[in-house]
Amino acid sequence: MEFEPVLLRHLGVPGIQHLETYQAQGGYQGLRRALELTPEQVVQLVKDSGLRGRGGAGFPTGVKWGFIPKNHPGPIYLCVNADESEPGTFNNRILMEGDPHQVLEGTIISAYAIRASVAYIYLRYEYGRAYRILQRAIQELYDHGFLGRNILGKAGFNLDIYLHRGAGAYICGEETGLIESLEGKRAWPRIKPPFPAVQGLFHKPTIVNNVETLACVKHIIERGPDWFRSIGIPPDPNNPRDMGSFGPKLYCLSGHVNRPGCFELPLGITARELIEKYGGGVWKGRQVKAIIPGGLSMGFLTAQELDTPLDFNGPIKAGCLGLGTAAVIVLDDQTSMIDVLYNSCRFFAHESCGQCTPCREGTAWMAKILARIRRGEGYLDDLDILLEIANGIGIMPGTTICGLADGAAWPVKTAITKFRAEFEDYIRNSRARLHPVREPIRSH
Numbered sequence: 001m002e003f004e005p006v007l008l009r010h011l012g013v014p015g016i017q018h019l020e021t022y023q024a025q026g027g028y029q030g031l032r033r034a035l036e037l038t039p040e041q042v043v044q045l046v047k048d049s050g051l052r053g054r055g056g057a058g059f060p061t062g063v064k065w066g067f068i069p070k071n072h073p074g075p076i077y078l079c080v081n082a083d084e085s086e087p088g089t090f091n092n093r094i095l096m097e098g099d100p101h102q103v104l105e106g107t108i109i110s111a112y113a114i115r116a117s118v119a120y121i122y123l124r125y126e127y128g129r130a131y132r133i134l135q136r137a138i139q140e141l142y143d144h145g146f147l148g149r150n151i152l153g154k155a156g157f158n159l160d161i162y163l164h165r166g167a168g169a170y171i172c173g174e175e176t177g178l179i180e181s182l183e184g185k186r187a188w189p190r191i192k193p194p195f196p197a198v199q200g201l202f203h204k205p206t207i208v209n210n211v212e213t214l215a216c217v218k219h220i221i222e223r224g225p226d227w228f229r230s231i232g233i234p235p236d237p238n239n240p241r242d243m244g245s246f247g248p249k250l251y252c253l254s255g256h257v258n259r260p261g262c263f264e265l266p267l268g269i270t271a272r273e274l275i276e277k278y279g280g281g282v283w284k285g286r287q288v289k290a291i292i293p294g295g296l297s298m299g300f301l302t303a304q305e306l307d308t309p310l311d312f313n314g315p316i317k318a319g320c321l322g323l324g325t326a327a328v329i330v331l332d333d334q335t336s337m338i339d340v341l342y343n344s345c346r347f348f349a350h351e352s353c354g355q356c357t358p359c360r361e362g363t364a365w366m367a368k369i370l371a372r373i374r375r376g377e378g379y380l381d382d383l384d385i386l387l388e389i390a391n392g393i394g395i396m397p398g399t400t401i402c403g404l405a406d407g408a409a410w411p412v413k414t415a416i417t418k419f420r421a422e423f424e425d426y427i428r429n430s431r432a433r434l435h436p437v438r439e440p441i442r443s444h
């Protein structure tokens with residue numbers, strides 16, 4: 001049976017960006033239902049649903065909300081992370097442009113749940129259309145009593161939403177970088193703890209959530225946590241740390257496929273099904289060489305790993321960092337992994353904020369080594385040096401402040417371990433072409 005879209009169900013409905021049409025389609029029923037409950041009850045429903053953050057880390061949303069100190073005098077802030085700069089990811093843009101009130105309804109419900117009086121939408125700078133659409137929708141909400149003071153007659157529930165255009169860097173999407181940027185500073189991530197839920201924006205308790213996460217909240221309140229848990233993959237009984245992967249997910253499919261796009265499917269669909277059934281297969285009749293399962297920073301899966309379920313655990317079991325943003329990029333069999341990895345390393349070296357030496361130096365060195373390999377001046381030993389650098393940087397080995405360095409390392413680790421023969425052949429052959437009289441040099 002085909003999956004009925006939930007998050008994308010309004011896409012293409014004429015005028016859906018306007019409050020009147022959205023309400024005519026049943027919009028803001030979730031908010032009305034939430035206002036009948038206490039904030040604690042709303043948090044509990046979200047906890048019960050098993051919703052995990054859609055921004056990359058997959059942290060349980062209700063649990064994160066529960067970290068806000070009890071009886072805090074406020075203000076408490078909600079930051080909507082709409083920076084969306086992970087390469088290959090565009091689901092937030094589609095939600096904000098296509099159905100802005102759905103995002104805003106989720107935002108208002110979530111602000112009510114965590115007792116936030118101000119919400120900031122931190123919007124990727126390049127998203128000019130989303131900016132205009134959201135700004136108009138926010139104004140409509142003020143005009144009709146959905147924002148401001150005593151919202152929909154609920155005494156004491158006051159909320160203002162500010163739309164803030166981002167500073168145009170990948171690191172602005174990291175939650176504490178985002179907070180610094182909102183405070184008007186350079187987006188340098190903060191050392192944690194303290195976590196934002198305890199001390200975030202302007203040193204006050206702050207929750208940062210992704211756009212898609214908040215859109216899911218609206219439906220959980222409207223349809224109930226059991227409905228949400230009926231979609232996706234339950235926890236693995238053999239893994240006590242597995243929290244399951246529940247709910248619908250927006251998969252962004254791009255690269256060498258016939259029909260790229262954003263597809264709403266139950267969490268856990270396999271990469272093969274996504275590419276073949278929804279993406280119409282690999283373009284030009286070619287085969288898959290590799291895919292990126294969840295945004296560039298997750299690393300690579302090989303053609304033999306296409307049956308990996310794209311839930312929160314599947315890509316990890318297949319040697320990647322995780323599901324990330326579920327942005328799947330397909331690379332066909334004529335793609336050079338050397339070129340792909342070179343581009344990846346250049347991106348992360350450029351986007352590193354430079355605070356932590358292992359990240360600043362490590363990403364730059366990986367990019368330089370890849371550039372040299374690509375020029376035909378690589379050594380076979382370079383591959384082990386790249387792995388050594390990649391294994392030494394990141395939050396996982398505990399050498400950096402934020403996850404950018406991990407994101408830079410996993411493409412390197414997975415490309416070199418899974419496609420080593422291609423790298424070795426390239427180094428041997430290109431060196432032989434450049435230096436025809438000498439054998440390929442094995443060491444420095």
Ligand SMILES: Cc1cc2nc3c(=O)[nH]c(=O)nc-3n(C[C@H](O)[C@H](O)[C@H](O)COP(=O)(O)O)c2cc1C
Nearest residue numbers: 053054055081083084085173174175209210213403
């Ligand atoms: C370098 C870096 C960039 C990130 N960029 C984004 C982003 O653009 N959007 C996003 O929602 N989360 C991004 N994140 C994850 C956020 O730090 C945070 O985990 C997320 O916004 C929390 O929301 P969620 O719990 O709803 O997923 C990024 C993380 C890192 C390390």
Ligand code: SF4
Nearest residue numbers: 353355356359400402
């Ligand atoms: S890991 Fe990299 S991007 Fe993150 S804070 Fe350190 S230097 Fe900046």
